[in-house]
Amino acid sequence: MKYETIIAQRVIETERFDLRPLRASDAGLIALNAGDMRVARATATIPHPYPPGAAEALIARAQAETRLEDIWAIDATKVGGSELMGLISFTRVDAGQSEIAYWVAPAFWNTGVASAAVEALIAANPHDARTIFASVFQDNPASARVLTNCGFQYLGDAETHSVARGANVPTWTYTRKML
Numbered sequence: 433m434k435y436e437t438i439i440a441q442r443v444i445e446t447e448r449f450d451l452r453p454l455r456a457s458d459a460g461l462i463a464l465n466a467g468d469m470r471v472a473r474a475t476a477t478i479p480h481p482y483p484p485g486a487a488e489a490l491i492a493r494a495q496a497e498t499r500l501e502d503i504w505a506i507d508a509t510k511v512g513g514s515e516l517m518g519l520i521s522f523t524r525v526d527a528g529q530s531e532i533a534y535w536v537a538p539a540f541w542n543t544g545v546a547s548a549a550v551e552a553l554i555a556a557n558p559h560d561a562r563t564i565f566a567s568v569f570q571d572n573p574a575s576a577r578v579l580t581n582c583g584f585q586y587l588g589d590a591e592t593h594s595v596a597r598g599a600n601v602p603t604w605t606y607t608r609k610m611l
Contacts, residue, residue: 441502444556448511448548451504451520451556454494458505461516462487465537472596474572475535480596500524502558506536506549514540520549522559530561534578546578554582554608562610567592570602584608 444451454462465471467482479486494503501523505516518536525531532553536546554564566584568575569592580586584606591600 441504442556442558444504444552444558446548446552449506449508449513449517449545450510451549451552452507454491454503454505454519456488456491458516459487459491461514462490462519465516465518466535468538469596470538471535473594474569474575475533475596476592476594476601478535478596504549504553506545517545518549520553522553522561524559525565528560528562529565530559530563531565531567533566534575541574546575547581550578550582554610557610564608564610565605566607567603567605569594570604576604576606579606582608 441453443453463482463486466478466487467480469480472478472480472482490503493499494501501521503519503521506518506520507515508517509515514537516537517540518534520532520534523531523533532550534546534549566579567590568579585608587605587607590603590605592603593599594601
């Protein structure tokens with residue numbers, strides 16, 4: 433898949449927080465939260481234990497001009513909150529199609545942060561996607577509720593390899609058509 437050079441990522445503002453591009457100073461909080469086994473097990477790509485230098489490598493990848501994935505920090509400092517409540521990403525998978533993925537630090541679970549971040553990213557639709565996909569592990573119904581609450585429709589079952597679990601894990605796949 434070939435794409436032109438990506439223009440700088442914009443900040444997406446909400447009342448509760450901003451979605452902002454990653455910066456070097458995020459490495460410590462990314463490593464702390466991604467290093468939590470509960471977070472790693474809920475994702476396909478985060479290893480556990482989280483290796484030294486992984487957060488810096490993630491940030492470098494997120495800042496690359498030719499990236500296919502845009503990653504934002506969920507940053508609530510404007511309202512006196514945490515600088516990094518989690519991450520949310522949008523990956524170009526094909527022309528007019530992107531995939532959304534997210535994780536939230538355990539301290540912010542069940543607070544609506546994930547739903548608000550997904551809603552904000554969908555509303556901004558920075559890739560001008562016509563179709564947005566997402567998948568969650570079947571043992572993570574809270575993430576499935578985030579998607580259905582944000583207008584995603586169930587597409588089907590699949591499985592994805594989880595690096596932290598060292599195994600293939602059943603997933604539910606969702607889609608949302610943009611108007």
